[in-house]
Amino acid sequence: MTVLVTGGAGYIGSHLVLALLDRGETPVVLDNLSTGFAWAVPAGVPLVTGDMGDADLVARTIADHGIREIVHFAAKIVVPDSVADPLGYYLNNTSKSRTLIETAIRGGVDRMIFSSTAAVYGDVSGDPVDETAPTAPVSPYGRSKLMTEWMLADAGVAHGLRSVALRYFNVAGADPAGRSGQSMQAATHLIKVAAQAVLGQRPKLDVFGTDYPTRDGSCLRDYIHVSDLADAHLAALDHLRGGGGSLTLNCGYGQGTSVLEVIEVMKRVSGVDFPVAISPRRPGDPAAIVAKADRIRSELGWSPKRDDLDGIVRSALAWERHLLTAKAA
Ligand SMILES: NC(=O)c1ccc[n+]([C@@H]2O[C@H](COP(=O)([O-])OP(=O)(O)OC[C@H]3O[C@@H](n4cnc5c(N)ncnc54)[C@H](O)[C@@H]3O)[C@@H](O)[C@H]2O)c1
Numbered sequence: 001m002t003v004l005v006t007g008g009a010g011y012i013g014s015h016l017v018l019a020l021l022d023r024g025e026t027p028v029v030l031d032n033l034s035t036g037f038a039w040a041v042p043a044g045v046p047l048v049t050g051d052m053g054d055a056d057l058v059a060r061t062i063a064d065h066g067i068r069e070i071v072h073f074a075a076k077i078v079v080p081d082s083v084a085d086p087l088g089y090y091l092n093n094t095s096k097s098r099t100l101i102e103t104a105i106r107g108g109v110d111r112m113i114f115s116s117t118a119a120v121y122g123d124v125s126g127d128p129v130d131e132t133a134p135t136a137p138v139s140p141y142g143r144s145k146l147m148t149e150w151m152l153a154d155a156g157v158a159h160g161l162r163s164v165a166l167r168y169f170n171v172a173g174a175d176p177a178g179r180s181g182q183s184m185q186a187a188t189h190l191i192k193v194a195a196q197a198v199l200g201q202r203p204k205l206d207v208f209g210t211d212y213p214t215r216d217g218s219c220l221r222d223y224i225h226v227s228d229l230a231d232a233h234l235a236a237l238d239h240l241r242g243g244g245g246s247l248t249l250n251c252g253y254g255q256g257t258s259v260l261e262v263i264e265v266m267k268r269v270s271g272v273d274f275p276v277a278i279s280p281r282r283p284g285d286p287a288a289i290v291a292k293a294d295r296i297r298s299e300l301g302w303s304p305k306r307d308d309l310d311g312i313v314r315s316a317l318a319w320e321r322h323l324l325t326a327k328a329a
């Protein structure tokens, strides 16, 4: 069975492509390479370079490869950018997802896994949130993804498309075998930025706000290893292939870690005391967001294998070193 992976040249998508190959499946990647890399798509995996908003291209790809299922990662993903450019985010993440979904249904696709986000919940009190919590995103990014969840749910009722919306919490780390990782140099994610600070690629790390109502004043997030997340997608595919119905599932470990704690782990694991500056809050950031992650275990039988912040940080750092060596070569 051939699986179409939109955004498969990106960070998380490339890890799913590896996980699919590891279990003998046949992925095809559709990616416009706006933030992804052709080299991140393993040799032998077809890469269709183009936009998911291009209905003709999507229809052709579905027909050419006999696609019945899509894992949909393609999106713009930077929360503060979405505050500055909301319409660009609604176009790419919402409107183009609408085109993708419509074209998929017309082409006979009946299963879709969607990369949703904890950002759909908004500013929660800090208690772990389950999937029944009200959705009240505080950023255009979060709203752009929530609207796609709604489209999938409505299309499911009207057209029989079954889907699993996976609400990722904070994804971090890299493939334990060193085959992929987060590669965008201008990335804004905390663990990636901290790894770059360790290697001297950034002069310092800014902590965006230490005046939040949290245990040390910095924001709390639930960090999940990217390979555990890839496994959750395999389990979601198996669920739908087995005839299972549509689901919305949190993907996290249920553990909140503060920005200052992440920095402490990065310094300890690397042995490098990089400079840290306390800076103002960043627009669109909720104070605390931690998953209640029971449903994914009971519905999919998924359980994490790499629930360890030291290990996540170590793998992120190893990938950053790899990128640096590759650049120098
Ligand atoms: N990284 C996180 O912590 C996180 C958390 C929650 C949800 N997510 C979601 O996971 C998904 C993947 O994120 P990522 O971290 O791998 O980001 P990424 O930027 O590395 O990957 C996104 C990929 O989509 C491609 N893309 C973007 N728009 C496209 C379009 N219109 N047509 C075709 N390709 C397009 C990009 O080129 C890139 O390869 C996104 O949907 C994101 O919203 C990520």
Ligand SMILES: O=c1ccn([C@@H]2O[C@H](COP(=O)(O)OP(=O)(O)O[C@H]3O[C@H](CO)[C@H](O)[C@H](O)[C@H]3O)[C@@H](O)[C@H]2O)c(=O)[nH]1
Pocket: 077, 078, 079, 116, 117, 118, 119, 168, 169, 170, 171, 188, 189, 190, 191, 193, 205, 206, 207, 208, 209, 219, 220, 221, 259, 282, 285, 289
């Ligand atoms: O240089 C930095 C980078 C980040 N942070 C802080 O670290 C925390 C985590 O920030 P990230 O940018 O790593 O991640 P976000 O929580 O903003 O967002 C991520 O997780 C969300 C879900 O919680 C979304 O899905 C989104 O796609 C994904 O980027 C935030 O408090 C942020 O202010 C810093 O202090 N300094």
